[in-house]
């Protein structure tokens with residue numbers, strides 16, 4: 158049987174722009190006036206799960222060409238870039254992957270990043286998204302290294318369904334132990350993200366809400382997105398957030414809560430009995446491109462300005478060809494100032510069609526969530 162090979166990353170990184178030298182001022186704005194505030198850094202493209210919507214086993218199998226170690230940014234390189242991003246206004250860094258806890262000695266990177274401060278001297282919000290499988294073991298050392306918070310992905314509370322979704326036979330109990338470990342280590346407030354795929358795990362919406370209600374953990378429901386090209390996305394499999402809220406409200410009355418900030422991606426709802434809150438992230442039905450202040454750095458050092466971009470800017474090449482900090486900082490400024498991406502908004506307004514399977518898109522496991 159012939160196997161379809163889907164490229165995980167872009168093959169033609171766009172060239173890094175040049176122009177008049179720009180020194181960081183702490184604020185960069187793109188063409189839609191959006192500042193650069195958040196940086197997601199993917200530290201590995203590998204994962205011990207094979208979530209059906211992210212790294213389907215049929216594509217990410219034993220023959221799959223994951224990046225060789227030499228292609229990965231080193232901790233020194235990541236720290237160097239992070240420092241320049243922070244000088245341009247980044248206040249929040251999230252480590253992701255693949256599964257970030259698979260990257261060896263990740264604590265050393267966290268220690269380095271935790272020492273960075275914003276231009277006006279504040280510490281960064283330094284966080285990490287994990288599938289939780291290794292968290293029970295690592296929570297304490299991550300906290301000691303300077304991690305502020307953690308977000309755990311969990312798509313079902315039913316063990317059999319969870320095992321089917323991660324397609325690697327991990328038990329839900331492992332992740333719950335990780336969550337408990339993170340709470341005990343003080344990595345708070347802890348958030349749990351559930352991607353909802355209609356027909357696959359939407360029956361878990363209410364059981365998940367019931368499980369985490371009153372636990373101090375903030376459960377957030379994410380609409381299944383058309384990221385990458387390998388998950389075979391289909392709009393019929395998206396459960397709109399409005400329906401998630403309606404289903405939960407049938408069991409537990411909810412009241413809307415104010416957003417913490419204009420850039421917040423989740424809409425917050427509180428349990429009417431005061432026992433905590435949930436969030437919904439409506440990436441498909443209610444695009445939030447207008448307040449998207451996020452840049453993404455891939456495992457091999459390509460900078461993506463949008464989750465749906467098909468090409469990245471090769472920052473690793475800049476570093477490895479001997480560019481100075483000033484040159485790289487200036488390149489970052491030019492790249493962000495030229496940014497006009499707003500894919501979800503355009504898809505939502507039907508200005509563009511959701512991508513076709515033939516179109517190359519960067520994969521979630523390569524760029525991070």
Ligand code: SAM
Nearest residue numbers: 211254255256286287288310352381382521526
């Ligand atoms: N492995 C880690 C984890 O699962 O938390 C970090 C990387 S994972 C790519 C980051 C987040 O992206 C996870 O919460 C995952 O559920 C989410 N994700 C992956 N594919 C998605 C999709 N097609 N739609 C919505 N969220 C997705």
Ligand code: SF4
Nearest residue numbers: 204206208211255288
């Ligand atoms: Fe791995 Fe996270 Fe993707 Fe699941 S969502 S396959 S845990 S990277």
Ligand code: SF4
Nearest residue numbers: 446449463464500501
């Ligand atoms: Fe940001 Fe792109 Fe997502 Fe819009 S589609 S919110 S610009 S990442």
